[in-house]
Amino acid sequence: NAGVTQTPKFQVLKTGQSMTLQCAQDMNHNSMYWYRQDPGMGLRLIYYSASEGTTDKGEVPNGYNVSRLNKREFSLRLESAAPSQTSVYFCASGDRGGTEAFFGQGTRLTVV
């Protein structure tokens, strides 16, 4: 029962470097989400995808891009990392927006 799998679990980047956070789900869900979690801010929605091939901005999309190439995978890309992007990133999936979201274990990203 893999559920939602995120890679990597930890990453340190230098300012200006780029990287892609990977997320895959094996529950055949339509919706997928990327959140960032910062102390005192809760989880803030970066981007979400209602179905394969579609993506929409969330609350804090600036500095990020996403790709939903197939139903299973939803990646988050930082083109030029900044210290303000230091955070824990969570990927989630759900059958529909009004149903339960299942979360991955998170990626802890530090930008120095």
Add this chain to the structure above:
Amino acid sequence: AQSVTQPDIHITVSEGASLELRCNYSYGATPYLFWYVQSPGQGLQLLLKYFSGDTLVQGIKGFEAEFKRSQSSFNLRKPSVHWSDAAEYFCAVAQGYSSASKIIFGSGTRLSIRP
């Protein structure tokens, strides 16, 4: 746009005491409401959810929540807390039953348990 407010950043209760965590939402139509729990270093786990019908919903681990439309609230309760309940709790709202619906979270309430 929908939003969620959790007014209590940190709450400490004694083991065995009752608990109520507050959540207020802003959304024009009937919302879909959730409570999630996050243990340290872990992802989020669903405690309970409200879609329609009975406004008092039961969840896992002995938790319950009551939807009050007139107060735009969805408070989480537990009659007697256990030390293992120490965690961070998040209230969330979705616009509706659609794959295009966003799920928006509150800022969380950290629960500490006093022995």
